[in-house]
Amino acid sequence: MPHEIDKIDRAILRILQTDITLSVDDISAAVNLSRNACWRRIKAMEQLGVIKGRVALVDPASVGLPLTAMVLIKTNAHDANWLKQFQTTLQSFPEIVGAYRMTGDLDYVLRVRVADVPAYDAFYKRLTSRISLSDISASFVMEEMKETTAVPL
């Protein structure tokens, strides 16, 4: 079970999820804690899975992937077999950076990173050849107005 996360833990997380470049010294100073206590809290949160990992954020445009597509999917195949294949398919496509099962009208939403519209089309063909999806519609992101990995703490 998740450990109790108190005010200080939240303050630490707020810093770490913005910039992990800072030293433990800097962080402990910012949250008014000793270097040691601060370090212990960070380690504990890593062990508990509150901190899931430390990653570098890559600018998609810089590596030739400026386009994001939101793919809305409806399906009528809801059996266990189909679901299993859908899940493995999701994992095998690196261009799928997000996949969500939704409430309401739409069944699934995918976030897809591609170079351009032709690249999306190629992705679309590969995807639909792998798994049956009764109704797909894509919408492209014209402008990324906000995008953060930081959770509101």
Add this chain to the structure above:
Amino acid sequence: MPHEIDKIDRAILRILQTDITLSVDDISAAVNLSRNACWRRIKAMEQLGVIKGRVALVDPASVGLPLTAMVLIKTNAHDANWLKQFQTTLQSFPEIVGAYRMTGDLDYVLRVRVADVPAYDAFYKRLTSRISLSDISASFVMEEMKETTAVPL
């Protein structure tokens, strides 16, 4: 203009965007490069903005924010004034972790991190009191099947 990103740069990025815990020694070994050359490439990519930052990923459920809402917005106010206020509103709401202007039917999509449905409702009321939005519909994420910050390289 972005520098040329070659195979080796991509290999480095593939590692860094997954786990930044590894030392430069480990990375250079993985991509068959000397520690020195590898370090220089990383620094260069940071300076060029290919690497946008280094962050810790926080598990939302562990901090009491297990629910994600996708908010689909249509508007008929498209003037510059409205847009400006919309943008500042987006930035001032930390629970909005993503905001996208879209092609097609929907005008905007928001990704919103909240504790539960009542918390979403409170957010909804605060949002609509701040800015006029002619048509909002929310859909909740039942299951996060895939979610990664790693770009397909």
Add this chain to the structure above:
DNA sequence: GGTGAAAGACATCCCAC
């Protein structure tokens, strides 16, 4: 929770090739 201190690992930078 708070010292302080010690070990070693690591990033950083320089230079010669």
Add this chain to the structure above:
DNA sequence: GTGGGATGTCTTTCACC
């Protein structure tokens, strides 16, 4: 681009209040 090496900073782990 490679390799070696100097330097200092940081992490990590102590023992102890």
